[in-house]
Amino acid sequence: MTLPTIKFLKQPTSEAWIEQAIAHLDTILLDHSHCERKAAGVALNLMFRYPAREKLVRMLTAIAREELEHFEQVNQRLEQRSIALGPLAAPPYGAGLSAQIRKQEPERLLDSLLVSALIEARSHERLGLLGDRCPDAELAKFYRSLMAKASPPLWGILDFSHNLFRSPFGDRTAGGIIIGRKSVAGNCLS
Numbered sequence: 001m002t003l004p005t006i007k008f009l010k011q012p013t014s015e016a017w018i019e020q021a022i023a024h025l026d027t028i029l030l031d032h033s034h035c036e037r038k039a040a041g042v043a044l045n046l047m048f049r050y051p052a053r054e055k056l057v058r059m060l061t062a063i064a065r066e067e068l069e070h071f072e073q074v075n076q077r078l079e080q081r082s083i084a085l086g087p088l089a090a091p092p093y094g095a096g097l098s099a100q101i102r103k104q105e106p107e108r109l110l111d112s113l114l115v116s117a118l119i120e121a122r123s124h125e126r127l128g129l130l131g132d133r134c135p136d137a138e139l140a141k142f143y144r145s146l147m148a149k150a151s152p153p154l155w156g157i158l159d160f161s162h163n164l165f166r167s168p169f170g171d172r173t174a175g176g177i178i179i180g181r182k183s184v185a186g187n188c189l190s
């Protein structure tokens, strides 16, 4: 199977986003912590929703463990910088994508996987941008190390979706699940 490249994101992250991110590294780090926690939570929720799907549960177990590790690593950096682990308004992006998940099965599973893959793909791209452009050398190195880890879950999700639905995108076209322009507007890193 030929996996789609990261280019299945319709548009690259804007220069304005990266400039804003670099100007607000503390907020980005806090947002990142929330994103890692949410990513682990999504994996756990799917495990609860589909407990009998062995391959899926195995993949989700690995993802949940890894995302919790990232959560811990980001939180260590928050602590080093004396940034409180406080609340942050959720960007509309995640809710906008979740609203596109169909209610009936198996489409619900397919769409849930694709939304996770999209978020992971955007995260991969933005970690790379931060790794390249972040003026704080230690943080830049951290982002590069996380970027290297963001690919396996993405390909794992799409590979699983391919096996189950005979295409990574099932009955969604690649363009169809890259839902409108919402997928390019997010802040999420994980």
Ligand SMILES: [Fe+2]
Pocket (backbone or CB within 6 Å): 036, 039, 066, 067, 070, 190
């Ligand atoms: Fe992560």
